Amino acid sequence: MLSYKFKPFPVIETERLILRRITKKDAEDIFNFRKEAEVMKYIGKPTAKSIKDVKELIVRIEDGIKAxxxxxxxxxxxxxxxVIGTIGYHRVDREHYRAEIGYMxxxxxxxxxxxxxxxNPVIDFGFSKMNLHSIEAKLDAANIASKKLLTKFxxxxxxxxxxxxxxxxxxQDTEVCSLIRK
Ligand SMILES: CC(C)(COP(=O)(O)OP(=O)(O)OC[C@H]1O[C@@H](n2cnc3c(N)ncnc32)[C@H](O)[C@@H]1OP(=O)(O)O)[C@@H](O)C(=O)NCCC(=O)NCCS
Structure with a gap:
């Protein structure tokens, strides 16, 4: 059974970016893109209608991290x-060392x-720190940008x-892509 814990929260730094913990103070920034139909087109979740929707999402994210x-x-x-975007493992299947990745x-x-x-570092973190064996992504087959990104990695x-x-x-149809640990 996978035993990794997200405590302390793993901040990730890349050449241009910092990937950090989301707090309620980020609600407005996240609302700015979750309210957009174009961004949410292939997500399979409704667009955010209010900051309150996003604050509820942030509470769910925080609960997931704590659990x-x-x-x-x-x-x-x-x-x-x-915050200009989000990335994460929305579901960690600890028994099977597998997680589902998502991003926007x-x-x-x-x-x-x-x-x-x-x-790139999120995948690396998944395999080397969380000890995942495989990572899956579920996508709408029409989501060319996401498909291209996944294929590239x-x-x-x-x-x-x-x-x-x-x-x-x-x-709607769903395509499942995966990456197995080498
Ligand atoms: C999918 C998404 C996250 C890609 O993010 P991004 O920061 O633009 O991706 P990148 O710039 O790193 O590009 C990754 C690859 O996809 C290609 N790409 C990006 N957008 C594209 C588009 N609209 N059409 C075709 N190819 C595209 C890039 O050219 C790049 O390939 P390359 O390196 O071979 O040139 C972004 O389009 C998005 O937020 N979409 C809405 C949310 C979403 O659909 N999330 C995924 C759900 S499964």
């Missing part, structure tokens, strides 16, 4: 405290290599579920 069942980092530029970035920052820069398509996800009145 060691999930973790999310706020992505900020170095020298700027503003505020649209003005797309295609600048930010998620590539963030995902060695994830391969493992499964395709037809109409397994009911969201906003429609059954």
């Amino acid at each position: 060691n069942s999930s973790i999310a980092w706020g992505i900020t530029f170095k020298n700027e405290n503003r 970035i505020n649209q003005p920052y797309w295609n600048q290599g930010i998620t590539s820069e963030a995902i 060695g994830f391969i398509k493992e499964a395709y579920f037809k109409e397994n996800y009911f969201f906003e009145g429609k059954f």
Whole structure:
């Protein structure tokens, strides 16, 4: 059984970024992108309607960290405290040493290599510190940016579920990609 605990919170630093713990003070920054239909298009969750929605999400994130069942980092530029995106393991399956990765970035920052820069140490952290054996990502097959990102980091398509996800009145397909520890 995987025994890693997210205490102390693992801050991650890259060339341009700091990945840090999210607090309620970040609610407005996170609202700025979770309210956008374009950012949430492939997430399968409703857009945030208010700061209160985001504060509730932050409480759930914090609960997951305390229970060691999930973790999310706020992505900020170095020298700027503003959260421009999030990345994390939304579900850690401790029994099977497996976790599900997810990420989103505020649209003005797309295609600048930010998620590539963030995902690399997060994968490394998952394998070397958390001791994961595999990492999975679930995505809408139409999400070209996410697919390209995952492929770039060695994830391969493992499964395709037809109409397994009911969201906003429609059954949607899900692609599952995974990366196995070398
Ligand atoms: C998916 C997402 C996180 C990618 O973030 P990003 O910071 O723009 O990604 P990067 O700049 O690191 O780009 C990663 C790769 O994808 C490519 N890419 C990024 N956006 C793309 C787009 N819209 N269309 C095609 N390719 C794209 C980049 O060219 C890069 O490939 P390369 O290094 O071979 O050139 C971002 O588009 C996003 O937040 N989308 C909304 C939320 C979402 O869908 N999350 C994923 C749910 S599974």
